[in-house]
Amino acid sequence: MVSLAFSRPRQLSLHLPALNGVGLLTGVLYLVFFAFGFASFTDPDYWWHLRTGEIIVDTLSVPRHDTYSFTAAGAGLLNHQWLSEALIYISVNSFGYAVTLGFFIALTLASFGLMQRLLLRLGTPPMIALGLVGLGMLISAPFWTVRPQLLSWFLLAVFINVLIDRDRPAWMLVPVLVLWANLHLGFLLGLGIVGLWFLSRAWEARSGQIRFAVWPAVAFVGACVAATLLNANGPRPLLQILEYLPLTSSDVSVQGISELQSPDFGQGIHLPLLAGILVLVGVTLAGRVRDRFAVLLAIAFTAMALQTIRFQPLFALAFLPAAGLAATQLLSHRKREGEAPRSFVNWSLVAIAAVAVLIAIPLLPGAQTGRQANTDGRTFYPAQSLAWVQENVPDANVFTTHMWG
Structure with a gap:
C-alpha cells in the first residue's frame, strides 16, 4: 500500500526590510527634495548641450570648431563634456525634458x-547623519538642473x-576616470581627490598611524593620470583648468560668469553654504577627526567653495x-538606545x-x-522673439547674451 503525503502550499509573502523612525524621515526628506527639484531653473547652457549632443549623435563625431558664432565662426572648440551632451540629447529626444x-x-x-x-x-549616529546630509542637499539644491556637472x-x-577608509590603491577607480574624463571636466576633481588620498595616507604612515606601501600607491596615481588621457581631446582638458582660475584669468567672459565669482553671504541663496561651513568648523574644533583624508577634503573644498560659487555643491558632499x-567623536560617550521599528x-x-x-x-x-x-x-529667454526672427529673417545674425543659452 502506497501512501501519498501532500504538503500545504506555501503562502506568498512580501517581507520589507525594517524601517525605523530615521528611515521614515530619510524617505520623506529625499521625496521632498525630489519634488522641489522639478521647480528648478533651466540652465542657460541647456540648449547648447542639447544641440551639440544632437550633432554628436547624428555625425558620430565630436565637434572641433565653433559652428554657432558669427563673429568666431570656425574657431577651435574644446568639448570636454561631449559624452554628457550626447546622453542629454538621447534622453530628451526619447523621453522629454521632465523625465x-x-x-x-x-x-x-x-x-x-x-x-x-x-x-x-x-x-555617525543615524539622526546626525541625516541632518548633515539634509544640510548638504540644501546647500546644493539651487544648482539642481539638467547639466553635465x-x-x-x-x-x-x-x-x-x-x-x-582605504590605505591601499583602489584600482577599480581607474576605468571610472576614463568614463569621467569624457563626461565632464570635473574629472580633474577626481585626480585631485586621488592626490589628497595619497598625501594623507603618506602623512599617516610617516606618523606611524598606518602601514602604507608607497610605490603601489604611486603606480595607482600614475594610472589615474594616464586614464584621463583616454578622451576625445587627449591632454588638452588637463590644461583648460588654467582658464578658470579667477586669480590668473584675463578672459573677460570668464570673469563675467556669476558661477565663477565668490559667494556673497548677503544673498540668501548662499546662507546654507555659510551654515555648512560653520557646522564643519564647530564640530571639527570640538571633536577630533583622525582621518586626515577627510580633513584635507574638507579644507580643500571649503577653500574652493569660498573662491568660486560653482564649487558650492561639491562642498556639500x-x-x-x-x-x-x-x-x-563628540557623541561617542552617549549610550545608543535601540528602537523597535514599526516597519509596516x-x-x-x-x-x-x-x-x-x-x-x-x-x-x-x-x-x-x-x-x-x-x-x-526665473531667467527670461526670448524664445518667441527668436522664433519670429528665424521664420521671417532666416539669414539674420542675432546678438545673444550668455544668459540666453
Missing part, C-alpha cells in the same frame, strides 16, 4: 545617499566613498565625512508621501513637467 530632469535629480539624490551610507559606515557630483561621491567623524506603519507613510509628491509636482510654481524646458522661469 531627463527627473533622472538628474535622482542621480543627485543618489550622490547624497552614498554619502549618508558612508557616514553610517563611519559610525551633476554627473561629476555623483562620481565625486563614488570616489570619496571608495577612498575614505565633501564636507560630510569630516563633519560626520567629528560628530561621532513607516513603509505605509513613505508610500503615502511618495503619492503626495507625485500629485504635488505639477502644482509647484514653475514646475518642469513637459517635454520642453521652461523658458519663462
Whole structure:
C-alpha cells in the first residue's frame, strides 16, 4: 500500500526590510527634495548641450570648431563634456525634458545617499547623519538642473566613498576616470581627490598611524593620470583648468560668469553654504577627526567653495565625512538606545508621501513637467522673439547674451 503525503502550499509573502523612525524621515526628506527639484531653473547652457549632443549623435563625431558664432565662426572648440551632451540629447529626444530632469535629480539624490551610507559606515549616529546630509542637499539644491556637472557630483561621491577608509590603491577607480574624463571636466576633481588620498595616507604612515606601501600607491596615481588621457581631446582638458582660475584669468567672459565669482553671504541663496561651513568648523574644533583624508577634503573644498560659487555643491558632499567623524567623536560617550521599528506603519507613510509628491509636482510654481524646458522661469529667454526672427529673417545674425543659452 502506497501512501501519498501532500504538503500545504506555501503562502506568498512580501517581507520589507525594517524601517525605523530615521528611515521614515530619510524617505520623506529625499521625496521632498525630489519634488522641489522639478521647480528648478533651466540652465542657460541647456540648449547648447542639447544641440551639440544632437550633432554628436547624428555625425558620430565630436565637434572641433565653433559652428554657432558669427563673429568666431570656425574657431577651435574644446568639448570636454561631449559624452554628457550626447546622453542629454538621447534622453530628451526619447523621453522629454521632465523625465531627463527627473533622472538628474535622482542621480543627485543618489550622490547624497552614498554619502549618508558612508557616514553610517563611519559610525555617525543615524539622526546626525541625516541632518548633515539634509544640510548638504540644501546647500546644493539651487544648482539642481539638467547639466553635465551633476554627473561629476555623483562620481565625486563614488570616489570619496571608495577612498575614505582605504590605505591601499583602489584600482577599480581607474576605468571610472576614463568614463569621467569624457563626461565632464570635473574629472580633474577626481585626480585631485586621488592626490589628497595619497598625501594623507603618506602623512599617516610617516606618523606611524598606518602601514602604507608607497610605490603601489604611486603606480595607482600614475594610472589615474594616464586614464584621463583616454578622451576625445587627449591632454588638452588637463590644461583648460588654467582658464578658470579667477586669480590668473584675463578672459573677460570668464570673469563675467556669476558661477565663477565668490559667494556673497548677503544673498540668501548662499546662507546654507555659510551654515555648512560653520557646522564643519564647530564640530571639527570640538571633536577630533583622525582621518586626515577627510580633513584635507574638507579644507580643500571649503577653500574652493569660498573662491568660486560653482564649487558650492561639491562642498556639500565633501564636507560630510569630516563633519560626520567629528560628530561621532563628540557623541561617542552617549549610550545608543535601540528602537523597535514599526516597519509596516513607516513603509505605509513613505508610500503615502511618495503619492503626495507625485500629485504635488505639477502644482509647484514653475514646475518642469513637459517635454520642453521652461523658458519663462526665473531667467527670461526670448524664445518667441527668436522664433519670429528665424521664420521671417532666416539669414539674420542675432546678438545673444550668455544668459540666453
